[in-house]
Amino acid sequence: MGVEILMPALSPTMTEGKLARWLKKEGDAVKSGDVIAEIETDKATMEVEAVDEGTLTKIVVPEGTEGVAVNSPIAELDGGGAGGSKGTAPGQDTAMPQQPAPPAAASPEVGEVAKQAEDYGAVAQRGADRKEGAAKMGEAAAAPEKDWGPTKPMTVREALRDAMALEMRADDKVFLMGEEVAQYQGAYKISQGLLDEFGARRVIDTPITEHGFTGMAVGAAFTGLKPIVEFMTFNFSMQAIDQIINSAAKTLYMSGGQLGCPIVFRGPNGAAARVAAQHSQCYASWYAHVPGLKVVAPWSSADAKGLLRAAIRDPNPVIVLENEILYGHTFDCPTADDFIVPIGKAKVERAGKDVTIVAYSIAVTWAMQAAEELAKQGIEAEVINLRSIRPLDAETIAESVRKTNRLVTVEEGWPYANIGTEIAMQVMEAAFDWLDAPPVRVCGKDVPMPYAANLEKLALPTIPEIVDAVKRVTYK
Amino acid sequence: MAQAAEATGAKRRGKAASAPPMTQDQLLQAYRDMLLIRRFEEKAGQLYGMGLIGGFCHLYIGQEAVVVGMQACLEPGDQVITSYRDHGHMLATGMEARGVMAELTGRAGGYSRGKGGSMHMFSREKGFFGGHGIVGAQVSLGTGLAFANWYRESRNVSLTYFGEGASNQGQVFESFNLAALMKLPVIFIIENNKYGMGTSVERASASRDLSKNGAAWGIPGEQVNGMDVMAVKEAGERATAHCREGRGPYLLEMKTYRYRGHSMSDPAKYRTREEVQKMREQSDPIETARKLLLEGGLDEAALKKIDDEVKAVVQEAADFAQSSPEPDEAELWTDVLVEAR
Ligand SMILES: Cc1ncc(C[n+]2csc(CCOP(=O)(O)OP(=O)(O)O)c2C)c(N)n1
Ligand SMILES: [Mg+2]
Numbered sequence: 001m002g003v004e005i006l007m008p009a010l011s012p013t014m015t016e017g018k019l020a021r022w023l024k025k026e027g028d029a030v031k032s033g034d035v036i037a038e039i040e041t042d043k044a045t046m047e048v049e050a051v052d053e054g055t056l057t058k059i060v061v062p063e064g065t066e067g068v069a070v071n072s073p074i075a076e077l078d079g080g081g082a083g084g085s086k087g088t089a090p091g092q093d094t095a096m097p098q099q100p101a102p103p104a105a106a107s108p109e110v111g112e113v114a115k116q117a118e119d120y121g122a123v124a125q126r127g128a129d130r131k132e133g134a135a136k137m138g139e140a141a142a143a144p145e146k147d148w149g150p151t152k153p154m155t156v157r158e159a160l161r162d163a164m165a166l167e168m169r170a171d172d173k174v175f176l177m178g179e180e181v182a183q184y185q186g187a188y189k190i191s192q193g194l195l196d197e198f199g200a201r202r203v204i205d206t207p208i209t210e211h212g213f214t215g216m217a218v219g220a221a222f223t224g225l226k227p228i229v230e231f232m233t234f235n236f237s238m239q240a241i242d243q244i245i246n247s248a249a250k251t252l253y254m255s256g257g258q259l260g261c262p263i264v265f266r267g268p269n270g271a272a273a274r275v276a277a278q279h280s281q282c283y284a285s286w287y288a289h290v291p292g293l294k295v296v297a298p299w300s301s302a303d304a305k306g307l308l309r310a311a312i313r314d315p316n317p318v319i320v321l322e323n324e325i326l327y328g329h330t331f332d333c334p335t336a337d338d339f340i341v342p343i344g345k346a347k348v349e350r351a352g353k354d355v356t357i358v359a360y361s362i363a364v365t366w367a368m369q370a371a372e373e374l375a376k377q378g379i380e381a382e383v384i385n386l387r388s389i390r391p392l393d394a395e396t397i398a399e400s401v402r403k404t405n406r407l408v409t410v411e412e413g414w415p416y417a418n419i420g421t422e423i424a425m426q427v428m429e430a431a432f433d434w435l436d437a438p439p440v441r442v443c444g445k446d447v448p449m450p451y452a453a454n455l456e457k458l459a460l461p462t463i464p465e466i467v468d469a470v471k472r473v474t475y476k
Numbered sequence: 477m478a479q480a481a482e483a484t485g486a487k488r489r490g491k492a493a494s495a496p497p498m499t500q501d502q503l504l505q506a507y508r509d510m511l512l513i514r515r516f517e518e519k520a521g522q523l524y525g526m527g528l529i530g531g532f533c534h535l536y537i538g539q540e541a542v543v544v545g546m547q548a549c550l551e552p553g554d555q556v557i558t559s560y561r562d563h564g565h566m567l568a569t570g571m572e573a574r575g576v577m578a579e580l581t582g583r584a585g586g587y588s589r590g591k592g593g594s595m596h597m598f599s600r601e602k603g604f605f606g607g608h609g610i611v612g613a614q615v616s617l618g619t620g621l622a623f624a625n626w627y628r629e630s631r632n633v634s635l636t637y638f639g640e641g642a643s644n645q646g647q648v649f650e651s652f653n654l655a656a657l658m659k660l661p662v663i664f665i666i667e668n669n670k671y672g673m674g675t676s677v678e679r680a681s682a683s684r685d686l687s688k689n690g691a692a693w694g695i696p697g698e699q700v701n702g703m704d705v706m707a708v709k710e711a712g713e714r715a716t717a718h719c720r721e722g723r724g725p726y727l728l729e730m731k732t733y734r735y736r737g738h739s740m741s742d743p744a745k746y747r748t749r750e751e752v753q754k755m756r757e758q759s760d761p762i763e764t765a766r767k768l769l770l771e772g773g774l775d776e777a778a779l780k781k782i783d784d785e786v787k788a789v790v791q792e793a794a795d796f797a798q799s800s801p802e803p804d805e806a807e808l809w810t811d812v813l814v815e816a817r
Binding site for chain 2: 006008009010011012014035041043044045046047070071179180183184187205207208209211212235236238239272273274275276277278279445446447448450451452453454455458459
């Protein structure tokens with residue numbers, strides 16, 4: 001009996017991919033280890049290997065097809081008489097990416113489990129939802145504070161790359177350093193093409209030695225060079241946090257203003273999808289606590305490009321907290337050569353009169369979705385995208401609260417001493433008399449990130465939680 | 477010690493052919509253990525492709541001889557600790573395939589009740605201390621396990637595994653110094669599979685012989701053919717004996733290879749297919765053991781029986797991993813702190 005080869009999931013954030021190329025055609029014999037097809041994921045082109053022998057009887061999805069959903073059949077293989085296995089685990093006897101599970105043969109429990117897996121997350125369902133929201137928001141967004149003229153759609157990933165390329169072209173003192181940034185083109189493909197353009201002197205692969213290379217970059221910055229240090233993820237910056245705080249942040253002060261440290265630390269921050277406790281953590285509060293550091297957290301492509309450029313030009317250490325799930329999202333981004341977003345300026349992404357929702361990074365997507373939901377219920381939310389965590393644009397927030405009289409903050413980080421805590425306090429200092437309800441924080445739960453799909457969902461803020469919080473402060 | 481530092485296990489075996497490091501029975505057991513890891517990992521790869529396993533999933537395929545050979549040298553109470561590439565280590569310590577697989581699918585029946593995932597599992601009972609996601613962190617932790625043995629005056633040793641990529645981390649060298657200074661019973665095992673993600677060892681380390689990385693502290697080291705379970709066992713016996721005699725740490729650089737990408741999402745464009753194919757065809761640890769067993773008089777039928785048994789164990793594990801329920805929602809809030817009494 002023939003078996004179906006299903007579209008494999010090849011990365012934590014993949015929900016669909018492009019079937020780039022078939023390397024076998026119908027009727028071809030396939031043997032173990034043969035590459036049968038190439039698939040483009042959100043990050044890379046992957047080869048699909050066969051482990052089993054058989055004949056490729058039918059190609060279901062022709063090459064060049066985009067948006068092929070994970071787990072949908074792409075081809076059929078005549079298993080050469082194998083088959084007959086228990087039917088529980090589809091995939092028995094086959095290549096890792098092949099999923100021969102004729103739906104009829106699957107037992108009910110398996111079907112249920114597979115469905116749950118889809119529901120709960122074949123990882124970034126969450127991400128996919130957010131993408132839709134994000135696309136809509138592009139239009140809904142309030143007018144940008146300065147009109148930069150024409151825009152074009154681009155991913156956050158491209159925006160970050162362009163920002164680095166532009167600044168590196170403009171200033172030979174700027175260089176990029178980190179794990180896999182050069183030859184591999186970036187673990188998350190942010191530095192794609194930079195090695196080709198700027199060469200190995202300015203795009204430098206380091207060994208896995210965060211404490212050492214961070215210290216080295218800080219030392220170089222003391223001499224006036226302008227390093228961009230990429231942490232593969234911010235989780236690994238904890239290996240280097242002593243150099244970031246004790247050396248980068250404090251030396252200007254300790255030297256009585258002699259030794260500045262113009263350096264950028266950037267990389268993905270916060271939860272990705274199902275990567276568990278040690279790889280899913282938000283560092284906004286950690287770094288924002290430190291005098292001598294600036295901290296920014298872009299949401300859109302424009303934020304990413306504009307803020308990263310500002311960070312590279314800034315004469316101080318700047319932490320740029322990116323988000324892995326947003327990397328592949330597309331937003332309109334100004335094309336002007338001199339486009340930049342000043343550090344310390346928040347942006348009203350959506351105007352409203354009933355409640356102020358303050359968010360940063362991916363939480364802006366959630367806040368915008370919640371605002372959409374609330375609008376249907378007759379509540380007009382104003383959504384503020386912080387962009388900078390430190391310095392904080394307290395004035396823009398206070399101004400909004402003076403209009404709406406209510407405040408909800410949304411973020412992924414833990415509740416204790418988080419950014420929402422700081423915002424609430426600053427709003428009380430600046431606009432206490434205007435508040436008609438105690439501010440409410442919506443944030444990550446006060447636990448390390450669990451791996452299980454259902455628990456991970458619970459650990460992160462949800463749209464209903466934001467809607468509930470708004471109802472609480474508006475007494476609806 | 478100086479000679480030991482030079483010789484590979486394979487070379488030594490050639491010289492001392494009279495006493496093979498493993499009997500036919502032991503080799504058969506090792507074959508079975510390696511095959512279990514191989515089949516388990518293949519199945520994990522399939523489940524990942526189906527979306528049943530999420531996040532990062534790092535397979536151990538190709539490196540099986542290392543953990544199986546080392547485990548054969550252990551005594552009750554010895555400890556094992558490693559990185560995120562940990563499924564093989566867990567199976568080698570005797571942790572059950574079903575519990576490991578169910579953790580991979582994030583279910584209540586997993587070793588961490590679904591809360592740890594592929595990179596974070598533990599078994600106090602089997603002396604397995606994880607399962608660590610931060611490159612290099614387990615090296616100081618493993619040194620701490622050895623410290624506890626020293627403190628308790630037991631003869632137990634700590635097997636502390638890490639990649640050649642991890643071997644450059646600062647805390648590795650700090651641990652070398654501590655272990656040598658205090659003569660701690662720790663075996664530092666560098667699993668040199670030639671790459672740390674997309675970076676080859678030559679591009680990451682100026683040291684050309686990682687077994688000498690502890691030389692400044694007088695830590696004896698050997699390069700070992702990590703694709704040969706006999707060679708691993710032989711070197712492991714020397715290392716454990718050294719530690720149990722109270723002579724301090726020992727360093728083994730296992731020359732090995734991973735067949736699959738770094739994790740499931742790595743296209744592995746940094747090496748050629750030929751390179752992988754060559755390792756698979758010429759140095760596969762399981763094939764090598766299989767040949768030796770046949771030469772030693774075992775028949776195909778006996779091997780086939782083992783293959784079938786292993787397949788059944790893995791299939792049972794996969795079934796369990798899919799039928800075990802997701803953790804109860806209340807689990808979100810448990811285990812953050814131990815309740816003080
Ligand atoms: C401190 C830290 N930096 C970076 C990473 C990302 N990372 C995970 S595995 C890996 C490569 C490790 O290579 P190696 O030590 O050779 O082990 P192998 O994966 O080959 O088993 C990197 C860079 C991490 N997990 N922790
Ligand atoms: Mg390695």
